[in-house]
Ligand code: C2O
Ligand code: CU
């Protein structure tokens with residue numbers, strides 16, 4: 001429905017079953033009916049209200065990842081919807097068009113909740129976007145990639161080694177195939193895996209990268225491999241019009257197939273990929289520089305995640321940020337066991353300035369809200385904190401890490 005709050009969506013959070021493996025019903029957590037919530041299509045400048053009703057017996061909440069939203073609607077990890085309760089989140093959509101997603105953020109249980117299915121797409125269409133004539137409508141397709149592990153009964157295994165989550169899912173299915181017409185498609189790829197770096201290829205076929213976490217890039221970038229770490233997004237255009245009907249193209253992680261495209265029909269195509277998409281915003285000079293080091297405390301009987309040497313404490317403000325300022329954060333992978341992290345900042349999207357002092361990688365291009373920080377690495381990012389005040393978290397987006405404390409809190413004042 002639609003009113004002064006904008007478009008309103010009502011979504012129960014509930015236990016459900018879904019067919020993920022062929023012919024098998026798997027128990028999942030669902031936004032609405034199944035594994036993965038409905039794709040919300042919003043317009044820049046037009047508000048949306050999402051109303052969630054928690055029918056589970058555990059607290060949940062919902063965070064709009066990449067959303068520039070007031071603190072009361074951010075889904076702060078301690079701001080929960082109790083069992084039997086419901087909650088409205090208001091999203092102003094006062095930001096550029098972008099591929100965002102929404103997911104559970106209940107502190108300590110976010111990793112399990114997201115793994116079991118509390119994730120969905122939230123797309124914002126920019127005001128200026130239709131004029132670009134990129135593939136649209138049925139040719140603009142969100143694809144959620146993630147990994148999972150299943151037991152012999154086809155149930156999800158959460159309490160296990162994340163490295164053993166070797167079953168890859170595309171939109172909640174194992175190696176599905178997608179019939180396509182011989183024309184251009186826009187795919188909005190999301191890595192919704194809790195702890196995974198996807199290295200994607202189409203068997204050497206060109207993918208034209210047009211967007212990242214924060215929307216369209218300044219210009220298209222043709223690639224044959226795409227690196228997507230946990231919670232990162234990549235918008236790409238693939239031109240199946242270059243391939244005869246009958247061609248099969250397989251999207252793979254290295255050599256492991258994830259999703260197959262079958263070219264099944266001829267098609268007229270008036271879409272295009274313009275040479276210029278959308279310029280980067282200009283950032284004012286930074287007034288503040290900070291270090292953010294992610295590591296573990298492995299001295300106890302179970303590991304504790306740390307940011308700047310301390311585990312997350314909801315009652316502690318780690319950084320006070322003045323509204324209107326631009327800051328540079330140097331994010332450091334400081335653990336001693338050589339594992340990947342991805343750093344995610346709520347509220348603001350950022351520009352990646354450099355990696356270990358060297359120029360950023362191709363996957364760092366455009367506005368970002370999540371960045372891969374490999375073992376031993378450091379990444380400098382720059383963000384401007386505008387309008388909204390209050391407490392927001394930043395954390396490693398390996399959700400098993402944030403859930404054990406690898407998270408900090410800033411207060412915009
Ligand atoms: Cu995608 Cu704090 O989260
Ligand atoms: Cu987020």
Ligand code: CU
Nearest residue numbers: 341396398401
């Ligand atoms: Cu981490």
